Amino acid sequence: MKSTTQTQRWYGYFFMGISGVAALLAFMLTMPVMDKAVLLTTALALLVYGVTYQPHVRRSWWRVLLGISLVVMAVDLIMVVTIAVELVPALFSFALPFAFLGILLGYLHRSITA
Numbered sequence: 001m002k003s004t005t006q007t008q009r010w011y012g013y014f015f016m017g018i019s020g021v022a023a024l025l026a027f028m029l030t031m032p033v034m035d036k037a038v039l040l041t042t043a044l045a046l047l048v049y050g051v052t053y054q055p056h057v058r059r060s061w062w063r064v065l066l067g068i069s070l071v072v073m074a075v076d077l078i079m080v081v082t083i084a085v086e087l088v089p090a091l092f093s094f095a096l097p098f099a100f101l102g103i104l105l106g107y108l109h110r111s112i113t114a
Contacts (some may be wrong), residue, residue: 005055012053019046024083033083037076038093044072045101062105062112069101 022043026036048065051057076094 006054009053009055015053017048017050021044022046033079037060037079038097041072041076041094041097041101044069045097045104048101048104048108051073052104052111057112059106059112062108064106066105068095069105073098 020043022039026043028041031039051061051065075099080094088103
């Protein structure tokens with residue numbers, strides 16, 4: 001039987017794989033820019049969620065994920081302000097992935113190793 005750590009690691013790989021599929025779909029399918037941005041933001045949140053299942057996360061990986069998340073947040077907010085016709089629904093479409101990502105990055109910060 002697999003240990004809990006091995007099972008959790010495979011859960012992490014599963015969510016990282018789903019993240020990759022979501023990113024590929026965002027790049028391959030033709031869809032509006034807002035939909036692509038939401039899909040990529042969700043893919044990033046799934047990637048971070050998958051990383052939280054890994055037993056040891058280095059501080060450098062956490063910093064890279066934090067930097068990428070901040071860049072994605074800035075790009076998404078700029079795009080919502082400049083492109084979206086209805087500002088409030090567009091902001092709410094990004095609110096759930098960003099809240100999820102923020103919680104996961106905070107949780108991941110607790111369990112990183114130096």
